[in-house]
Amino acid sequence: MRKIGIPEIEDIATGAALLGAGGGGDPYVGKLVAIGAVQECGPVTLLDPEEVPDDALVVPIAMMGAPTVLAEKAIGGNEYKKLFDMVSKFFGREIYAFMPIEAGGVNSMLPIAAAARLNMPMVDVDGMGRAFPELQMVTFTIGGIKATPMALVDEKGNSCIFETITNKWTEELARSVTMSCGASVSVSLYPMSGKQMKEFGVHGIVTRSQQLGKAIRTVKDCGDQTPEEHFLEMSEGFKLFKGKIADVLRETRAGFNFGKVVLEGIGEYKGHTAYVEFQNENLTATVDGKILATTPDLISLVDTETYIPVTTDGLKYGKRVMVVGLKCFHLWRTEKGIELVGPRYFGVDTDYIPLEERCKGGN
Template sequence: MRKIGIAEIEDIALGAALLGAGGGGDPYVGKLVAIGAVKECGPVTLLDPEEVPDDALVVPIAMMGAPTVLSEKAIGGAEYQTLYDTVSTFYGKPIYAFMPIEAGGVNSMLPIAAAARLGLPLVDCDGMGRAFPELQMVTFTIGGGSATPMALVDEKGNSCIFRTITNKWTEELARAVTMACGGSVSVSLFSMDGAFMKQYAVKGIVTRSQILGSAIRRVKEASQRTPEEEFLHITEGFRLFKGKICDVLREVRAGFNFGKVLLDGIGDYKGKSAYVEFQNENLTAAVEEEILATTPDLICLVDTETFQPVPTDALKYGKRVMVAGLPCYPLWRTPEGLKLVGPRYFGIDTDYIPLEERCKGGNA
């Protein structure tokens, strides 16, 4: 158990933006929401999963929709109370704690804001260890957990609760309502007891985000390695490519940011080309048409000078980036995990090959 204040939020937002693999929303927007809540209501208590009673009700809170919409359609504060009231009334018991559903610039921050405003603790775990675009893509689905009852509320006060036959149906129906509400909403889903959370959650994600964020801020202070070597060391990542963005193709469709970023090589990669395709999160990276990484491994674009992560909605012509690959949470590499989030689910015509095997002989 420890407290999360403004300094911790700064580092968590930065580290979670990296783990968001390009998705999860603008870390700046999410950070402002969380900092505003903590300034008004005080710091948030962060619990280790083992500190949560087995029969306690734990509820993930998240934003659903296209992250780019948030720059024009802000998050209020009343949504959290509506979500709390809806879920606690359904279960007939109070919510013990909130938790993030994924890592990402916004969805790592909203649960902090909700916990601060409602005076609840936050649990140091999530359901992905990264970010994925569809709501059924969580470790809880692998464990047989249900996304519903799922509460949904928009900034205007419209709200509803879903009961569906499968988690995929929850995604389909909630996505349609999200689009009707302007492209982004606040949700609570996969409500669970402490025992189930301890068995299937990705533990320590908030702490890992904070450690990564702090290390990225201090990456140029390393004495034994170059900043790039230090970044790859602290993230346990692989360098896939370095280049200048020469084109970005993107569109918002069905509540997702779809797109492709094209890169011209710089430095050791001069004369080569690469691309990264995304659906909210980066899904595949290829150099000279050879795929070097696919989902569920993390594909992250970072600034070549600061090593700050660049989310998909911040990609722009001329920016110089390094494409880095990070190994995913082991459960995603199982047959059950790959069925949910493997490359073929997203229409990518390749089998999943672990990042380490694709990058043999590369930079670790």
């Protein structure tokens, strides 16, 4: 175990935004929520998954809805205690620890804030190793773990608990309530035992986020390497394209941010074009008409000077970005994983081909 304070939060937010694949919300907003809680209540204890007893009750805390909404409709701060009380009452025992459900600018931060305010530990594990738009899209679904009982609360104090027949039904019903509550709510879902968390969770995600954040913060201190080479080595990323944002098409629909960003090549990519399509998270990267990466592999856009990740809601005309591909967690490449989050689920007319194969010439 170790402590997470404000310096760690800064790096975790940056690294998680990279792993968020364009989604997961604005890391600045999430960072403010976590820092505010730690300043008031003290640092948070981060547990290694193996330190958690097998019979302990572990619960992810997250925000559900369209991340852009958080810029106008903030998190109140009382939601965490309400969720804790609802879940503890349902099970007749207290929650042992919180955990993030995904890596992303907001959902990597909310469990830190919740743990700080309730003086609880957080576990270094999540259910994606990245971010995805729908709540059934977690490694726990692959493991047969139910999303419910799922507790939901908004900033006004409205709350409910769902019990559903499938995780997809949880997504459908909770999404409807989320829209009624203003397209953004706080939730607790996938309550599980320590044993289940260890078996199907993505271990070390908070630590990986922190390491990536530190690498980005110190990207200019790279010795004989160029900052770009250093960034790609530290992130284990594949450079897919570099360009200037020529157009952004974006709409909020059914509680999701949908859109497409069009890029005109710069540097060695001058004269070439690319586009990235997204649903909260980036789904596909296409260069000169050829798909170079698809979900469930990660597609992230980073600033060409600072290498700070650019989320889908931060895309602006004229900004210069590098498109980077990162390999996804191994469970997403299984048959069940591809069925849950592969390109065809999102309406993309292509089979899933691993990123490293596409970059060698797959199509």
